[in-house]
Amino acid sequence: MTKEERLTEFLIENQARSYRLAYSVLQDREDALDAVQTAVCRALERQDSLRDPGAVKTWFTRILMNACTDTLRRRSREVPFPEEGMEPCQEDPEPADDSLARRVDALPGEVGTVIKLRFYEELTLKEIGEVTGQNINTVKSRLYAGLKRLRVAMEGAEF
Secondary structure (H helix, E strand, O other): OOHHHHHHHHHHHOHHHHHHHHHHHHOOHHHHHHHHHHHHHHHHHOHHHOOOHHHHHHHHHHHHHHHHHHHHHHHHHOOOOOOOOOOOOOOOOOOOOOOHHHHHHOOOHHHHHHHHHHHHOOOOHHHHHHHHOOOHHHHHHHHHHHHHHHHHHHHHOOO
16 A cells, blocks of 8 residues: 555544544634644645654644644634623633533643643554654653643532
8 A cells, every 4th residue: 555545544534533633622613624624735745754654643643733733823813803792801711511621621732732632532652742742751741730630620520
């Protein structure tokens, strides 16, 4: 099987996983779909840079995370206009319920990304380091910091 065929097969088989990851980072359906589309286009354009066809999952996940980061940067430059009758918020609200997913979404950016890649996408620490471009010790410290925050938050929740 050629590299192009392997990549195409991977992209088709992992459409839902790619969308879930993008949505978990961006929290917006349209932005997540755009990020996946951008990542697929970039992967197809740059398939020659894939040296090891066995590492296609890590390689594509990194491309997808970069597309999500680009979207987040673009969002931060946009100034939203408040709708009539709405007052602008001064800070982010607390999650509406005590679900674990909402608490993961409330984690700071890089910590939340490590938690999502580890537990939602089941990547190894080494793969997370490759995807995010971080040292494995940084990945570990962010993972454990995030788990500690989640544990403290969940212990404080009433069941």
